Amino acid sequence: MMVVLQRYADGLWPTLAGWARRLLAHGWPVRRLLWLGYGAMAVGALGTFTAPAPVAYAAVLAFSALGGLVPGTLFPLAVRLAPSAATVSTTVGWVQQLSSLGQFVGPPLVAWWAARVGGWQWSWLFNAACCALGGGLAVALHARWQRAQPAPQRGG
Numbered sequence: 001m002m003v004v005l006q007r008y009a010d011g012l013w014p015t016l017a018g019w020a021r022r023l024l025a026h027g028w029p030v031r032r033l034l035w036l037g038y039g040a041m042a043v044g045a046l047g048t049f050t051a052p053a054p055v056a057y058a059a060v061l062a063f064s065a066l067g068g069l070v071p072g073t074l075f076p077l078a079v080r081l082a083p084s085a086a087t088v089s090t091t092v093g094w095v096q097q098l099s100s101l102g103q104f105v106g107p108p109l110v111a112w113w114a115a116r117v118g119g120w121q122w123s124w125l126f127n128a129a130c131c132a133l134g135g136g137l138a139v140a141l142h143a144r145w146q147r148a149q150p151a152p153q154r155g156g
Contacts, residue, residue, distance in 0.1 A: 005061060016065060017072030024076055030145045034138035037069030038131040045127035049120060070134070071099065074141075081144055106130075 020033050040062055047059025074095055082091035113126045 005057075014068060016068035017075075020069045020072030021076050024073060029142060030073060030077065031138045031142035033069055033073040034141065035135055037067060037073065038134040038138070040066030040069070042124075042128040042131035045124040045131075049122075049124040074099075077141060077145060080148055081141075102130075 020037075023033060024030065044059045044063025044066070048056050048063065050056075051059060075092065078092045078095045079088055082088040110123050110126050114120045114123055
């Protein structure tokens with residue numbers, strides 16, 4: 001049953017990524033979408049390592065599912081904020097490469113952190129710090145997104 005629930009949460013990831021793209025297209029602030037994703041991941045990480053088993057598992061599911069808001073927001077931003085039409089594919093490629101770098105380097109860094117602090121119980125703190133960094137970057141991306149939006153049309 002736990003595996004089925006995890007597969008379901010993993011399936012929600014692309015659904016929420018698509019939902020984020022639609023919300024972005026309907027005017028939701030970039031900052032809000034990214035803060036929701038990073039916030040859910042930070043709370044999920046905290047719950048995973050500090051709560052009793054059933055709550056910890058629910059936190060893992062929330063982390064997995066709601067994390068889809070982040071790439072679902074970042075990839076449309078990459079297309080819109082690319083320096084020129086000729087660099088869209090390169091910009092999207094950079095977003096993908098940096099995402100992959102985090103997935104490759106993150107686990108050994110967290111293992112190093114756990115060894116330094118005496119166990120895995122503080123691993124959530126490393127994740128929360130990464131989420132806080134992402135939240136700070138969300139502010140900068142939001143400002144950039146606002147500048148890139150076309151001026152509203154005035155009726156007349």
